[in-house]
Amino acid sequence: MAVRQCWCRQCQQVAGGGPTHNAMFATADVRLSGELATHAYVAASGNTLTQSFCARCGTPVMAQSSARPQFRTIRLGFLDPGHGLAPQMAIWTADAPDWARIDPALEQHRGQPPAPASTR
Numbered sequence: 377m378a379v380r381q382c383w384c385r386q387c388q389q390v391a392g393g394g395p396t397h398n399a400m401f402a403t404a405d406v407r408l409s410g411e412l413a414t415h416a417y418v419a420a421s422g423n424t425l426t427q428s429f430c431a432r433c434g435t436p437v438m439a440q441s442s443a444r445p446q447f448r449t450i451r452l453g454f455l456d457p458g459h460g461l462a463p464q465m466a467i468w469t470a471d472a473p474d475w476a477r478i479d480p481a482l483e484q485h486r487g488q489p490p491a492p493a494s495t496r
């Protein structure tokens with residue numbers, strides 16, 4: 377539904393310093409198998425964010441927000457190559473470090489952008 381690059385502090389921690397790259401899917405369209413480990417916390421927005429990782433290797437898999445249960449945000453690096461997805465938007469750019477180079481071709485938001493319209 378949307379592909380975003382996120383520079384929020386939590387994403388910088390997950391990604392090792394840079395942004396995360398995330399593809400939002402309708403929850404009903406997502407099927408996962410295997411064991412996930414999760415970490416949930418209350419974000420600055422007041423919503424609970426749950427990050428999921430592979431329980432075996434720690435690879436970031438997805439995130440979800442209590443405010444938007446209709447979406448699952450899958451980490452782009454988790455998907456097999458060939459998906460053809462690329463970021464359209466950079467978000468939470470106000471939290472990006474001074475050395476960050478954000479593609480000026482991307483739509484940019486200093487904080488949280490509006491949610492994409494749900495198709496169901």
Ligand SMILES: [Zn+2]
Nearest residue numbers: 382383384387
């Ligand atoms: Zn983020």
